[in-house]
Amino acid sequence: MSFIVNxxxxxxxxxSPDEVEQRIDRALAFIETSRERGEAVLIGDDFQTRPxxxxxxxxxxxxxxxxxxxxxxxxxxxxxxxxRAPYYADSDPWPTGFDDELISIGDAQPMNNIDLAWVxxxxxxxxxxxxxxxxxxxxxxxxxxxANVETHFVSDESGRTRFWRDMIDLDGDTFxxxxxxxxRAYPDLHFIEGVLTGADHHLAGGYLALRKRIQLxxxxxxxxxxxxxxxxxxxxAPGEPTMHDNATSPTNQLIERRFAxxxxxxxxxxxxxxxxxxxxxxxxxxxSGRTLFCEWHIKLEPHQNRVHFxxxxxxxxxxxxxxxxxxxxPLPGH
Numbered sequence: 001m002s003f004i005v006n007x008x009x010x011x012x013x014x015x016s017p018d019e020v021e022q023r024i025d026r027a028l029a030f031i032e033t034s035r036e037r038g039e040a041v042l043i044g045d046d047f048q049t050r051p052x053x054x055x056x057x058x059x060x061x062x063x064x065x066x067x068x069x070x071x072x073x074x075x076x077x078x079x080x081x082x083x084r085a086p087y088y089a090d091s092d093p094w095p096t097g098f099d100d101e102l103i104s105i106g107d108a109q110p111m112n113n114i115d116l117a118w119v120x121x122x123x124x125x126x127x128x129x130x131x132x133x134x135x136x137x138x139x140x141x142x143x144x145x146x147a148n149v150e151t152h153f154v155s156d157e158s159g160r161t162r163f164w165r166d167m168i169d170l171d172g173d174t175f176x177x178x179x180x181x182x183x184r185a186y187p188d189l190h191f192i193e194g195v196l197t198g199a200d201h202h203l204a205g206g207y208l209a210l211r212k213r214i215q216l217x218x219x220x221x222x223x224x225x226x227x228x229x230x231x232x233x234x235x236x237a238p239g240e241p242t243m244h245d246n247a248t249s250p251t252n253q254l255i256e257r258r259f260a261x262x263x264x265x266x267x268x269x270x271x272x273x274x275x276x277x278x279x280x281x282x283x284x285x286x287x288s289g290r291t292l293f294c295e296w297h298i299k300l301e302p303h304q305n306r307v308h309f310x311x312x313x314x315x316x317x318x319x320x321x322x323x324x325x326x327x328x329x330p331l332p333g334h
Contacts, residue, residue: 001128001167002040003030003154004088004119005047008111009134012053012061017068023134024070026155028077030132033157037184041132042088044115088118095121097146104143105151116142116151123149128167128181130154139166161185165219175200175207178215185215186222190316192285192323204304204327213300214325217307220262221298225320228258229311237261259298269295276332283308285323288315294323304328 005027012020034041048058053068061068062075101117104110115131120142122129130152137159142151152163164185171177182196199214200207207214224238232242233250236257250258252268259266273279274293283294294308308324310316 002042002088002122003034003130003132004115005041005043006113006115006131006133006153007044007047007050008113008115010047010050010052010058012068017070020068021070021074024074024078027132027134028081030155030157030160031081033160037187039184040086042091043082043085044118045087045089046114048082088115095125095127097121097124097144100144100146102144106140110143117144119151120144120147120149123151123170126170128163128170130159130163137162161187161222165215168215173211175211178207178211182218186218188222188226188319189218190287190319190321192287192321195322195325199325202324202326203300210300210305214307217264217298217300218322220259220264221307221309221320221322224258224262225309226312226318228255228262229320255296265299266296267299269297272332279330279332282329283324285310285321287313287321290315292321292323294321 015023031041050057052058053061056067058078059075060066061070062072095118098117098121101112101114102110103113103117103120105116119129119131121144124147131154133153133155135153135155137155138153139150139162140153141148143149150166152159152166154160154163161184164181168177168181168185171181179196183191203210227238229250231238231250232246232248233254234240235242236254256267269279269283273283273295280293285292285294290313292310292313294310296310297306297308299306304327306324306326306328307322308326308329310321310323312318312320
């Protein structure tokens, strides 16, 4: 599972120094986040020696006679990365078919691109892999003589999360693949320990029967949960105007309407649930010494199967907390 730097993107003819630095800065930010999350970013053997502007290689661009003057600070950042950057050629085993590096992107003419070929054939072998591009995040069919493959070209965090979510499918779309990739696919959620591993047992019908609904619910919570809980009124949808008083919190009614606008049926528990000891305790979890009452829940089905969660708190690094995934927690009188 890795991101492969697409060296073909590092061709800077006709691009201003400011634009080049912006593209490289964005790539370095992506690489740093990858390092923090333990996600490998690999380069090709020729990355540091291939021409990037005329005949100038990467390091020629930082020389006194560079045709494209770039800052020495950027050179230091690149050097710090490349000193420890692993090479995909050192991986074992190599993906089957990798020796054929003639590949086309979409309907474009075929070209020799060994970096992209590694990604293409890795995916064919069922190994999650994406192309780290300096261009726009997208999913495009890459074509070789032997196969067509949907390939992720990733340059930002939205592309990263889309990639990992799609890789759950590539990895078999099983409960095991979900467990293996959930923390990467939903990085802005804090999962209470055991909530994911116990989901298959606690859901009526098990995980597989509900997997697409669960994945969609977690995607909405990951992508929009913090906004739903913290953005001031009266905005119902992202991008709508809010009050100038940023200290104003949205009401529960507004939070429900926001989730509904995002396609989710979510609501807090009735007040009598908090007052009923057994019902309240079933919805409580402890995070860094703080007790959280996960009264908010998304209905995966009308009468059963819920995802219980809590608004962002400091103890979760301001991420929405997923506390329980369960068929039905106790209610007063049941």
